[in-house]
Amino acid sequence: MSSDPASTHRVIEPSVLYVGTPVYLVCTQNPDGTPNLAPASSHFALGRTIVLGLEEGGQSLENLRRVPELTVNFPAASQWQHVERLAGVTGRNPVPVEKAASYAFEPRKFERAGLRPVASGLVAPPRVAEAPLQLEARVVRVNPSATGEFAMVEAEVVRVHAAREITVEGTNHLNPSAWHPLIYTYRHFFDRGDEVGWTRKTPFAVVPETIDRWELSGGTWQVVFAGEDHATVELLRCDGGEVAERLTLVDPREVRWATVQLADGM
Ligand SMILES: Cc1cc2nc3c(=O)[nH]c(=O)nc-3n(C[C@H](O)[C@H](O)[C@H](O)COP(=O)(O)O)c2cc1C
Structure with a gap:
């Protein structure tokens, strides 16, 4: 392979930059007290903080500005159909003009997705019972993006619920081999591949x-x-x-x- 970058790479203008991020279902509280549920993938987590990238004009962001509590539910790769059932709907009524052509109003998101709400312990919005990994969180601040198109929701995770089968019994560890998040890459859903390596900090590296x-x-x-x-x-x-x-x-x-x-x- 040539080492000249001009021959190995080309400049492109992709329509999205969704390199590959786990999908989550964000649950927030509507003004009438019912839960809203929306699929998203933009996020990162550091320490106990999770930062979500949520579009302006969506019901989720509006709800969070009013009731700063949420649950972030990570579905397994095998659950992608439930996510897709929510892909064309919004909890916003009326549907914003820019979304009108491709979105419909849906007040009953859980029913639409075929998922069950289960009460949270510390925050008002419920969790998604079927999601193997569920985070209860409180908003710390909402930073509008420079473009005005979305906001960065900074939230403190106050409780983590993990399905037994993705944990290592008797410890607080998630089992990286058992956990299969749903990965969103350039508008396609993927399961993760096989383990290829690990970092020195893992508690699971076994010395030969x-x-x-x-x-x-x-x-x-x-x-x-x-x-x-x-x-x-x-x-x-x-x-x-x-x-x-x-x-x-x-x-x-x-x-x-x-x-x-x-x-x-x-
Ligand atoms: C797989 C997937 C990933 C998405 N990622 C995001 C995201 O990271 N941030 C966002 O605001 N919307 C994202 N969306 C779009 C929202 O789900 C969509 O705008 C929805 O209407 C929001 O619902 P709401 O208005 O009830 O909040 C994504 C949708 C899908 C299907």
């Missing part, structure tokens, strides 16, 4: 057994190579660090473990 035993007996080790399908690890004696054995790892998860060690040691 031989290396673990070697370390327990007082020895040290160093990863000298980590490639696509194998890795080489040298087991070093505790006295003087001379190489006692050269191990070849081929199990994909062990190769990934070696890749992480090598990357971290750089």
Whole structure:
């Protein structure tokens, strides 16, 4: 492959920049006390804060400016049809002019989606019972975007509900292998792919057994190579660090473990 960027890339003008983000269903409270539910994907989370990108003119944003409480419900990839049932509707009545051609008013979003509301513990809007991951949150502030088209809703997550099957029983951890968020990429829905690696902070990285035993007996080790399908690890004696054995790892998860060690040691 050429290293000249002009030959490997081209300048394009895509209509959207939806690179691939999990979909969520945001639940807010309508003026009459009923819940509104809308699909969205723009968001990021850091610490206990979640920031949502919500369009001006939508019922969700209007509701949040009035009652600053919400639930953010993440459906599983297999639940995409429920999301799509809400794709052409708004809780706003009358439907804003710019949306009139492609949206209809729907006051009963849960029924429309074929989903059930379940009461939240700390906030007024209900959660989506079927969503494996449900966040209860309180709005901290709403920042209008520079273009005026949407607002960034900054909210503090006050409670997290996770379906048992996506958690690691007896811990507060979500099981990354069991959780399949619905990914929205350039207007298509995807399941996530296979695990390809992890970061050093994961609580689930398993040290290959031989290396673990070697370390327990007082020895040290160093990863000298980590490639696509194998890795080489040298087991070093505790006295003087001379190489006692050269191990070849081929199990994909062990190769990934070696890749992480090598990357971290750089
Ligand atoms: C998969 C998907 C992702 C969407 N992402 C967003 C988003 O990130 N922010 C947003 O404001 N609207 C998003 N929308 C559009 C809203 O769902 C749509 O404007 C809806 O009418 C809002 O409902 P409401 O007016 O009742 O709040 C998305 C829709 C779909 C189907």
